Amino acid sequence: MPDVSDSAPAAPLTLRPATRADLPAVLALLADEERVVDPASLVVDDAYERAFAAIDADPRNEILVLVEDVDGRAEDSGVVGCLQVTYIPGLGKGGAERALVEAVRVRADRRGGGLGRDLMERTIDRARTRGCGLVQLTSNKQREDAHRFYGRLGFAPSHEGFKLTLRPGPLTETSPRHG
Amino acid sequence: MPDVSDSAPAAPLTLRPATRADLPAVLALLADEERVVDPASLVVDDAYERAFAAIDADPRNEILVLVEDVDGRAEDSGVVGCLQVTYIPGLGKGGAERALVEAVRVRADRRGGGLGRDLMERTIDRARTRGCGLVQLTSNKQREDAHRFYGRLGFAPSHEGFKLTLRPGPLTETSPRHG
Numbered sequence: 001m002p003d004v005s006d007s008a009p010a011a012p013l014t015l016r017p018a019t020r021a022d023l024p025a026v027l028a029l030l031a032d033e034e035r036v037v038d039p040a041s042l043v044v045d046d047a048y049e050r051a052f053a054a055i056d057a058d059p060r061n062e063i064l065v066l067v068e069d070v071d072g073r074a075e076d077s078g079v080v081g082c083l084q085v086t087y088i089p090g091l092g093k094g095g096a097e098r099a100l101v102e103a104v105r106v107r108a109d110r111r112g113g114g115l116g117r118d119l120m121e122r123t124i125d126r127a128r129t130r131g132c133g134l135v136q137l138t139s140n141k142q143r144e145d146a147h148r149f150y151g152r153l154g155f156a157p158s159h160e161g162f163k164l165t166l167r168p169g170p171l172t173e174t175s176p177r178h179g
Numbered sequence: 180m181p182d183v184s185d186s187a188p189a190a191p192l193t194l195r196p197a198t199r200a201d202l203p204a205v206l207a208l209l210a211d212e213e214r215v216v217d218p219a220s221l222v223v224d225d226a227y228e229r230a231f232a233a234i235d236a237d238p239r240n241e242i243l244v245l246v247e248d249v250d251g252r253a254e255d256s257g258v259v260g261c262l263q264v265t266y267i268p269g270l271g272k273g274g275a276e277r278a279l280v281e282a283v284r285v286r287a288d289r290r291g292g293g294l295g296r297d298l299m300e301r302t303i304d305r306a307r308t309r310g311c312g313l314v315q316l317t318s319n320k321q322r323e324d325a326h327r328f329y330g331r332l333g334f335a336p337s338h339e340g341f342k343l344t345l346r347p348g349p350l351t352e353t354s355p356r357h358g
Contacts, residue, residue: 030270051274058239061268086267089240090281091209095230100279102269128345135345138317138338150341159317161338162329166307166314 012069013115015122017062018082023052025079026063029105036108060087060097064126066106066119081106081119087132096133099123104137120153191248192294194301196241197261202231204258205242208284215287239266239276243305245285245298260285260298266311275312278302283316299332 018026024039027048031037055061066081083104087097101123106116127135138161139146147157197205203218206227210216234240245260262283266276280302285295306314317340318325326336 027270047274048270051268051270054268054274055270058268060237060239063270084269086265086279088265088279088281089230089233089237090263091206091227091230091234091242092282095226095233100265100267102267103271124343124345132345135343136317136341138315138340140338141336147339147341153343155341155343157320157339158342159319159340160326160336161317161340162315162326162334163337164303164314164332164334166303166311 013080013118014067014069015064015119015126016067017056018052018065018079020052020056022063022065022067022079023048026065026082029079029082029107030103032108033105034108055084060089061085064119064123066115066122079107080110081115083119083123085123085127087127087130093133096131098134098136099127099130099132101135101137116149117153120150124153192259192297193246193248194243194298194305195246196235197231197244197258199231199235201242201244201246201258202227205244205261208258208261208286209282211287212284213287234263239268240264243298243302245294245301258286259289260294262298262302264302264306266306266309272312275310277313277315278306278309278311280314280316295328296332299329303332 023044024042027042027044028037028039031042052063055063061084063082063084065079068078068080070078081104084102086100086102088100089095089097101120104116104119106119124135135155137150137155138159139150151157202223203221206221206223207216207218210221231242234242240263242261242263244258247257247259249257260283263281265279265281267279268274268276280299283295283298285298303314314334316329316334317338318329330336
């Protein structure tokens with residue numbers, strides 16, 4: 001697929017919650033950040049179906065897709081970006097939710113044209129409209145380009161982000177010998 | 180209230196979801212990190228009631244309290260620590276949830292005795308038992324003591340943590356003149 005970031009005319013963009021029909025396109029964006037993956041080449045297995053259904057059914061979680069509104073039919077258009085938002089209720093700030101953003105992706109052949117900024121600004125507006133008091137996210141320390149991007153959007157790098165990977169079950173001392 | 184961190188015998192500890200009866204004690208921990216606040220001195224207003232009810236009703240959110248099991252009656256005992264956990268469904272890692280930890284507090288007069296470690300280890304075990312693939316949190320960059328604490332628990336400071344405070348409504352250019 002050619003890089004069309006400079007040559008394509010600006011199509012109207014829509015940010016909306018992903019539907020089941022968008023799942024292959026979302027999985028393609030998550031599968032490889034560096035290359036364009038053909039959604040049709042992916043197998044949507046049961047684990048993905050269940051995970052998507054869980055997110056879709058949860059009023060405090062949503063996967064948002066940025067779609068190009070080709071021919072006025074956003075439903076049929078190409079997904080060029082996605083992210084997940086979790087709205088977290090809390091006891092601080094008069095009970096206002098905070099919005100946690102994860103898994104931000106712009107299609108590899110469409111970077112550098114402002115789509116990421118558009119995706120984030122619309123997501124921030126959506127959180128504000130919902131009544132959130134804060135948007136928060138973490139970004140791998142190796143991604144200095146992403147840090148500048150979030151800085152330009154007004155985010156402050158005020159926190160250290162810690163992760164602890166868990167292995168399933170209590171018996172994790174030995175590596176599995178089979179399978 | 181005297182500092183009893185050295186003199187008190189080790190009482191059995193329980194980690195459990197907070198009930199409505201724990202709300203004043205939790206709000207007291209959140210109100211002032213540096214001093215012990217008497218829960219009876221706090222007014223639990225409607226906003227807190229609604230926020231607690233929202234968290235309590237959400238199967239992917241919980242406030243956990245670490246309580247001393249005095250006389251075998253954990254329900255009547257003192258809350259010495261608390262935190263909030265949000266279990267986030269996602270499309271990665273075979274659909275495993277990740278656990279986001281926020282608002283970690285140990286009562287000011289009981290620090291330095293391992294209660295924070297106990298609180299976190301039990302929370303991590305709880306997340307693992309639930310099937311989470313990851314525990315994540317952010318800590319203000321000024322809290323270097325907290326960073327060492329999370330490092331000793333096995334957390335990797337792999338990410339930058341970004342926050343964007345939102346002001347309510349679209350008309351935020353001017354400061355309110357009244358109220």
